[in-house]
Amino acid sequence: MSRVARFAAAALLAAAASVTAIASDYPNRPVKWIVPYPPGGTTDTLARLIAAWLTEKMGQTFVIENKPGGGNNIGTEVAIKSPPDGYTMLLMNPAHGINATLYTNLSFNVLNDVAPVAGIVTSPNVMEVTPSFPARTVQEFIDYCKKNPGKINWASSGTGTSVHMSGEMFKMMTGCQMLHIPYKGAGPALIDLMSGKVDVLFDNLPSSIGHIKGGKLRALAVTTTYQEPSLPGIPTVAETVPGYEAVAWFGIGMPKGSPREAIDKINAEVNRALADPGMQKKLADLGGKPLPGTPEDFGREMAKQTAIWEKVVKASGAKVE
Numbered sequence: 001m002s003r004v005a006r007f008a009a010a011a012l013l014a015a016a017a018s019v020t021a022i023a024s025d026y027p028n029r030p031v032k033w034i035v036p037y038p039p040g041g042t043t044d045t046l047a048r049l050i051a052a053w054l055t056e057k058m059g060q061t062f063v064i065e066n067k068p069g070g071g072n073n074i075g076t077e078v079a080i081k082s083p084p085d086g087y088t089m090l091l092m093n094p095a096h097g098i099n100a101t102l103y104t105n106l107s108f109n110v111l112n113d114v115a116p117v118a119g120i121v122t123s124p125n126v127m128e129v130t131p132s133f134p135a136r137t138v139q140e141f142i143d144y145c146k147k148n149p150g151k152i153n154w155a156s157s158g159t160g161t162s163v164h165m166s167g168e169m170f171k172m173m174t175g176c177q178m179l180h181i182p183y184k185g186a187g188p189a190l191i192d193l194m195s196g197k198v199d200v201l202f203d204n205l206p207s208s209i210g211h212i213k214g215g216k217l218r219a220l221a222v223t224t225t226y227q228e229p230s231l232p233g234i235p236t237v238a239e240t241v242p243g244y245e246a247v248a249w250f251g252i253g254m255p256k257g258s259p260r261e262a263i264d265k266i267n268a269e270v271n272r273a274l275a276d277p278g279m280q281k282k283l284a285d286l287g288g289k290p291l292p293g294t295p296e297d298f299g300r301e302m303a304k305q306t307a308i309w310e311k312v313v314k315a316s317g318a319k320v321e
Helices: 003-016 043-060 071-081 094-100 138-147 162-174 186-193 205-213 260-275 279-287 295-316
Strands: 031-035 062-066 088-092 114-129 152-156 178-182 198-205 218-222 247-255
Touching: 031 043, 031 071, 031 295, 043 062, 043 088, 043 114, 043 198, 043 247, 043 260, 043 279, 071 088, 071 094, 071 114, 071 247, 088 114, 094 295, 114 138, 114 162, 114 205, 114 260, 114 295, 138 218, 152 162, 152 186, 162 178, 162 198, 162 295, 186 198, 186 205, 198 247, 205 218, 247 260, 247 295, 260 279, 260 295
Parallel strands: 031 062, 031 088, 152 178, 152 198
Antiparallel strands: 088 247, 114 198, 114 218, 114 247
C-alpha cells in the first residue's frame, strides 16, 4: 500500500474509531477549541467566525484557546493529548499536512491521532509586499530579487506553514534567493511587513485581505491557478511562474477516539453554517471557499493535502529536527 493510501486509510479509521459514548444533550458544557497560532491570523479569524455560529446555534460557548509555537505543533500536541470526550477541538490547517514530512521527530501523527470532524474553507495564499517595495508585479519582484540576491527578507507565519512552503516553492521555481524569517503566526508577521521590517509574505488571504483593501499592503498575485474574486484584477503567480500552485485549507479535528455523536453534531452544524448565505458572504469577503462534507470527506482532504505538500517539502530539501 502506498504512503498516500495509508494516510487516507488512517484518517478514515480515526473518524470511524470515534465511538465513545456521550450524553444525548451534547454539548452540555463549554467546548474548547485550540488554535495553534496567536490571535490575528487566518486560523484565528476563521475559528472565531465559526465559534460564534456554534455558540449561538448549539447553546454552549465554544472557547478559542490560542496555543502558538513550534510551527503549529505545540497546540496540536495539546489537543491530541486532551481527553477524547468531545469537548476539545483543533483548528486544522495546511501546516498539519506539511509537518508530517517537514519534521523528523514529531511525537504524533496527525492522520493517525486526529479524528476529522468538518472542513471549513479552502483559500488562496497571496504574495504581498509593502506599498513602498520597488516591484509592482511578480516579474518585477523576480528581477529585483535576482539583482539583489539574499537581500530580501521573506516572512512566514512559522516554519512548516503553507505560508512558509509557498515561499519555498517560489524560491525553488524562480531561483530567487531570499532570507526566511519565521514568526509565531500571521499576526506578528503582518505587523512587521506593514512596518517595512520584512519585504514579502505569502500569507493566507483571509488574514491579509483587509490590509490589502485598506492600502497597507500591495498584492502582487494569488497562489491558486484561478484569480480570486475578492481581489479583482490581481493575477496568479502561475501567470508568471508556470506550474506554481498552493492552496490553503482549514477545518476541525478532535482527538482520536472522540465520540462519533459529538463529531456528527459538530459536522452537521458547521455544514449548516457553510450553507448560510450570510456566512458564505463573510467567508467570501475573506477569500474563503466553503469546504462542506462529511467527516470522512474531510479526512480524505487531509490525506490528499498531506500527499501534495510531501512532494513540495521533499523537493525543497527543507527539514526540521
